[in-house]
Amino acid sequence: MGKIVKIEPLHQETVVNTNEDLLSILLKNDLKVLQECGARGMCSTCHVYIKEGEESLSPLNRREKRSLEVITTCRTNSRLACQARVLGDGVVVEIPAGMYLSAIDNVEDLIGRRAQEDILHPISGSVLVEAGKLITRSMITQLKETQGKVEEYLAKSQEV
Template sequence: MAKKVKLDPINQEIDIQTNDNLLSGLLAKDLNVWKECGGRGMCSTCHVFITEGMDSLSPVNRREIRTMEVITTANKCSRLACQARVIGEGVVVEIPSGMYVSEIENIEDLIGSRAKENILHPINGSILVEEGKLVTRSMITQLKDTQIEVSEYMAKIQDA
């Protein structure tokens, strides 16, 4: 049986089957949520905030706790959408604003422009470039280094 999940701040609802994770519904809506680690709970690209209905989700597991310990924007309302299964009604999800550096196809194209939204680190959720900031060559180097770091990290966890 499907449960209604409300999405803030876009004020939409999605249906998610009982015991399915939040990520499945968010991906079906083409929202700014990724699954860099393949839904294994090891990155922050599906990090969301639960503003209502935390008790209508499955309990937080050890892997999720460990991953959320490194997410700099995490708080008591944080969950990884890939690990949070919907078990009841009344869930309201807020998606963190910004885009993950792994979503950018050609980083070089950003030089000299202002970031249209926060650019986030896919492992710890930190802001690499703030919205509205001018993107400089040194920022590009940092973003490229971050992409390499993330690729190496993901390769390591895929082999584990």
């Protein structure tokens, strides 16, 4: 028998198989969730909040705990969707607001525009540019440097 998972703030309900991870559920619902680290639990791009049913998910593993410690928007109900597997009913997932830097095709295109939503760091989830702020050339330079550091970090983590 399938388990029901609710996705907020979209008010979507999905029936899933036992032991299916939350990331695959979000992707099945056409949500453009990034997998910057390849779903290995090493970045924040699939960070979600569990509003209800935390006891119906697999327990946190060591890697997920370490990654969550780095995420600046982490709460006691935070999980990485790629690591959390559905074991029971009643799970309600909330997707944090914001857009990850790695989702932007060409950061240079943003110069002179206002950020539509917070632009977030792919590893820490910290806000790099606040929603509504005018994006300047110096911000773009900083964003590009951050992208390079993230790529370097993830490349090194794949070697391990």
